[in-house]
Amino acid sequence: MELFGLYHYWVFAVLLMIGFYAVVAKLNLIKKLLGLSLFQAAVFLLYITMGKVEGGTAPIFQAGVVDQLYSNPLPQVLILTAIVVGISTTALGLGIVIRIKEEYGTIEEQKIQEIDQL
């Protein structure tokens, strides 16, 4: 039961490995980038999960509310930054893939290597 109670962390680990597998095993550059995005998204989930306090509510101070349990806002702020980093990385990666397609006419890793060896 305790194992199931941590299912957010299980999702994190499984997503992380799916993404990592795609990055390593797929030869299509777009699929690699998809894997990379998934890999990063898993880490966002790790941060968001750790910020949740059981029974906690949104961390907004209000007049008249005392003794309220709040969730930790910091991981969410951190992950906003990390999401921006992730988007920039994906965008730059896609830009490079477009340039590779223009120059080589393919986005398959092996074909690119074959062309380079000529």
Next chain:
Amino acid sequence: MNGIEQHLPALQVVVPMLSAAVVMLLKPRGLAWAASTAASLCAFAIAVTMTLATLEGETLSYLMGNWPAPYGIELRVDAFSALMLLVVTGASSITLLAGYQSIARDIETERQPLFYTAWLLVLAGLCGILVAADAFNIFVFMEISSLASYVLVAGGSDRRALPAVFKYLIMGTIGATFYLIGVGLIYLMTGTLNLADMEFRIHDVADQKPILVAAGFITVGLALKAAVFPLHVWLPNAYTYAPNMVTVFLAACATKVSIYILLRFDFFVFQPNLVGHDFQFAYFLMPLSLLAILVASGVAMFEPNLKRLLAWSSVAQIGYITLGASMVSVPGITAALLHIFNHALAKGALFLAVACLGMSVARMRIDSIGGIAQKMPWTMGAFVLAGLSLIGVPGTAGFISKWYLISAAFRSDSLGWMLVAVIVISSLMAVVYIWRVVEAAYFQAPNPDSSAIEAPLPLLLATWSAVLLNFYFGLMPALPLELATSAAQMLQGQMP
């Protein structure tokens, strides 16, 4: 300190970052170059000022928005960061001063302002890593510098740079994400991101699994970024196909800044608290360093492409740095830090000489530069002298750090002799691969159709000043030595 001086740690990042935005708008010819060179020199001046302060034993701490640490964001400059800041800003300045013609040759005119913008962003990111005192800011600055450096590497006209940079992007992002996971786990356990606070708080939870996992993720992630063998596969092609000036800049400092974070995290946060971590760190890093030194030097001996030869040599030199660190002793770390400084000088000068060659030679194969020394005597002279420093001939900067590395190895333990043997053998291998270039350039018949002429004066001047710096710091190593020693003592002083 008062007045503007107290804001120097912040200005170190702010100056290049804001100039980057301005440089993008400077369309007229040469203006973008002038502005970015000025910004880089300004950053260098800031680094020098802060170094002078740290030489007096001061640690500069800056609270962003005056929020007290550990709740606010703290910037912190000590001897270790000052040494690295000197390397980074110095390499950027000298490369930009030298690089106008070379960059104009490699980059289309209308894209040059964007190229210089990316350059300044790399500089801002690297400086940011070095002044940041909390783990998450380090991540953000790491990604700023990495993303911008992907753009720089892919900026040239060689299409083979594109697959190389794609690989660099994938591996760099995996490394940074591993680091982020590690930081997340530590935050989960300690509730802090400030490194000094983390060191203090991690003590209570040090025996728990998440901390161990975090240590693993952070070490591997940063090793990937620092191109520690066998995680170096992105490096040779990225350096080979990048525009020449970018190679100079990145080879001199990019991977070393990752080593900086690795050392800082490991020695500051983990080693004082985790039981047996120093052994694990040493046993993990030392075999990899030895393999890096031997394998990469071996590959360099047979590599036909000049730039890739030097890139493989960089992998070997990173091995020296991590070897020094893996001895986990004050002399070892001093040697490692000295080698960061001295290798940046030697490899920077070598790649500058390659950039001089690149002005007349399109293909960087060793067999296509036969007899080039007759046409470009000054360039090849610089190459030979910088090569001596890379090999570690007495009187050059490279000798100083190898000397310290060898004497640290003697002092370590029974394995010391083996380490010394590896260092000596790999120095001989360095003689071989540098000699291959020298032989081709000096003793082969020149190509009669070659229209090679000596490189432009600014580039030559910068190359020679880098070479002379190698000799200056070889004969008078007081400045880097003092910084490296006090940084090593600081890193080790935290140990129980």
